[in-house]
Amino acid sequence: MLNVGKIEEGFVLDHIAAGKSLSIYHHLQLDKLDCTVAIIKNARSNKMGKKDILKVECDINMLDLDVLAFIDHNITVNVIKDGKIVAKKELVLPREIKNVIKCRNPRCITSIEQELPHIFVLTDEQKEIYRCKYCEEKCDVRF
Amino acid sequence: MRHLMNPLDFTTEELDRLFDLANDIEKNPAKYAHACEGKKLATCFYEPSTRTRLSFESAMLSLGGQVLGFADASNSSAAKGESVSDTIRIISCYADICAMRHPKEGAPMVAASKSSIPVINAGDGGHQHPTQTLTDLLTIRSLKGRLNNFTIGLCGDLKFGRTVHSLINALVRYDNIRFIFISPEELKVPDYITEMLKEKSIPYEEVIRLEDCMPQLDLLYMTRVQKERFFNEEDYVRLKDFYILNKAKMEPAKKDMLVLHPLPRVNEISVEVDDDPRAAYFKQVQYGVYVRMALILTLLEIQV
Numbered sequence: 001m002l003n004v005g006k007i008e009e010g011f012v013l014d015h016i017a018a019g020k021s022l023s024i025y026h027h028l029q030l031d032k033l034d035c036t037v038a039i040i041k042n043a044r045s046n047k048m049g050k051k052d053i054l055k056v057e058c059d060i061n062m063l064d065l066d067v068l069a070f071i072d073h074n075i076t077v078n079v080i081k082d083g084k085i086v087a088k089k090e091l092v093l094p095r096e097i098k099n100v101i102k103c104r105n106p107r108c109i110t111s112i113e114q115e116l117p118h119i120f121v122l123t124d125e126q127k128e129i130y131r132c133k134y135c136e137e138k139c140d141v142r143f
Numbered sequence: 144m145r146h147l148m149n150p151l152d153f154t155t156e157e158l159d160r161l162f163d164l165a166n167d168i169e170k171n172p173a174k175y176a177h178a179c180e181g182k183k184l185a186t187c188f189y190e191p192s193t194r195t196r197l198s199f200e201s202a203m204l205s206l207g208g209q210v211l212g213f214a215d216a217s218n219s220s221a222a223k224g225e226s227v228s229d230t231i232r233i234i235s236c237y238a239d240i241c242a243m244r245h246p247k248e249g250a251p252m253v254a255a256s257k258s259s260i261p262v263i264n265a266g267d268g269g270h271q272h273p274t275q276t277l278t279d280l281l282t283i284r285s286l287k288g289r290l291n292n293f294t295i296g297l298c299g300d301l302k303f304g305r306t307v308h309s310l311i312n313a314l315v316r317y318d319n320i321r322f323i324f325i326s327p328e329e330l331k332v333p334d335y336i337t338e339m340l341k342e343k344s345i346p347y348e349e350v351i352r353l354e355d356c357m358p359q360l361d362l363l364y365m366t367r368v369q370k371e372r373f374f375n376e377e378d379y380v381r382l383k384d385f386y387i388l389n390k391a392k393m394e395p396a397k398k399d400m401l402v403l404h405p406l407p408r409v410n411e412i413s414v415e416v417d418d419d420p421r422a423a424y425f426k427q428v429q430y431g432v433y434v435r436m437a438l439i440l441t442l443l444e445i446q447v
Contacts, residue, residue: 107268109247113226116253134249135270138335 004038008083010057013068014076018042021052024075027067027100033058066094070130095122097130105137145442146255146262150276150313162281165430165437169285172205178440178447179208185238186212187230187254188265189221189245194406195265195274198428199242202435211238216246228257235259240443242274243267261442269305274438275405276309278431283362285430286401286423291318294359298325299366299386299411301332306405307366311336315345322347323356327385329378330368353386358395363388365404365411365424389413396421403427 016024021039030037035058045051056063060079068075069091077089102118103110110116110132119133130139146152153161168175184203186196191214200210213219220230227245231254234241242263243251248270255262266272284290295314297307301324311332314320322340324332324347331349340347350356357363368383388402393416404412404424416422440447 105248107246107248107270109227109245109249109253109267112247113228113253115226115228132249134252135268136248 004040004055006083007036007055007057007080009059010035010055010080011060011063011089012078012080012085013054013056014051014078015045015048016052016054016075017072018048018050018052020072021054024052024054024068024071027071028064030054030056033062060089065089065091066097067100069093070097070100093122093125093128096120096133101139103132103135103137104140105132105135108132108135108137110134144259144261146251146258146264147273147438147442148252148255148262148264149271150273150280150309151316152273155316158277158280161277161434161437161441162284164440165281165433166285168433168436169430175206175436175440175447177207178445179203179206179443182206182208182240182443182445183238184208184210184212184439185234185241186210186214186265187219187234187241187243187245188212188214189216189219189243189247189250191215192244192266194428195244195272196242198431199263199265199274199435202432202439205432206436206439208239208439212242227253230254231258231262240439263438263442266305269303271309272305272405273309274431274435275306276313277434277438278427279306279310279364279403279405280313281434282403282423282427282430283401286426287361290314291320293319293361294321294323295362295364296323296325296353296356296360297332297364297366298353298388300330300368300382301326301366302330303369304366307332307364308336310364311340315340315343320345323359324349325351325353325356325386327351327382329382330385353388353392354395357392358397360396360400363396363400363402365402365408367404367407367409367411384410386411387413388416390415390419393419393421 038055040053042050073091078085079087097120098117120130120139121133123129123131186199188196203210227250235258240261242265244265245267248268251264251267301307370379400421401423
């Protein structure tokens with residue numbers, strides 16, 4: 001079993017669906033942060049069989065929890081201080097997400113006006129349905 | 144300041160007030176003939192729609208206001224690449240209220256977010272056409288005296304027909320409405336509509352033949368199969384003549400059933416039906432002007 005050292009201050013994203021960690025790495029824009037990141041792929045999991053884990057050494061406030069919740073609200077977010085888990089953040093589906101995904105409707109105004117932000121609004125919490133704020137097209141992208 | 148993007152932007156109580164005002168305009172047009180004096184309506188039509196544009200212009204002129212605008216994107220600064228956001232900022236300096244039609248869905252909403260004057264969505268692609276829905280509701284309410292306790296048949300293009308989707312969403316807010324969807328398999332009402340009806344326990348049926356449901360209907364809403372909503376010419380040609388309402392098909396219908404149509408029609412209602420007292424589609428056009436007059440007054444917050 002591969003060993004990755006523990007972090008002193010930062011967060012651990014656990015229970016990421018196997019193979020999805022790189023997509024989350026990009027959506028959280030971790031590539032733009034100057035911090036240590038460990039990407040663990042296909043770790044063994046009792047609950048999931050296989051899972052991914054991301055360990056990031058940086059201030060928790062730098063993490064966009066809304067984006068993370070949209071991508072997968074089943075991910076566990078452990079906040080680490082002094083090498084210990086001090087909090088577990090619960091993820092709730094954001095009411096609105098901005099510039100995370102693009103509207104694919106060729107008839108949507110965002111298809112011709114490039115400067116417009118791509119905004120999706122949660123319209124059905126139970127079914128986790130997001131719709132484009134402008135054309136109301138259902139979001140068909142899940143990570 | 145309020146805009147109108149979606150027929151559901153108004154509560155049913157607000158709609159009642161709007162329709163009362165429209166009915167008062169119908170009865171006393173002279174009382175409102177100078178209500179908008181000194182006010183200007185800009186009709187910004189990025190795609191041609193003579194009927195809707197003229198209805199808006201007629202409404203404003205009947206209120207004593209003035210109109211300006213363009214009828215086609217090629218005659219506007221959009222042809223030079225100007226964004227909707229910029230255009231509305233300019234229009235806000237020229238007019239007091241704007242009616243916008245745009246082929247791209249959500250364009251009027253973008254305009255409303257940047258506008259300092261009320262914006263009315265006069266149709267955005269296949270998305271919304273709220274003043275058509277207000278017209279339909281006012282017609283039904285004025286001719287039937289109510290907006291509840293109906294079996295309504297919607298016939299034709301129920302897949303792409305935005306007027307149909309908007310009308311369904313508006314009618315589900317009233318009690319005891321039953322829908323019968325009459326369409327070929329390819330143009331069936333989208334799943335999200337039937338799912339919504341199931342969730343709200345609103346009864347509906349889907350049938351293919353108009354003849355199968357005619358005697359049950361209190362209202363029949365006919366639609367045109369619109370060429371511009373198809374990506375494929377072959378599909379359009381195959382489906383455009385699927386339903387034609389004629390005298391024979393009207394025979395088993397109730398004596399007080401109303402036939403509505405958002406117009407323009409092509410051939411889906413035979414001209415022989417026009418003289419039938421149940422044909423309400425030309426009255427609907429007149430109600431369209433009244434409801435737009437009431438809407439302009441409401442959004443401009445003008446009391447008469």
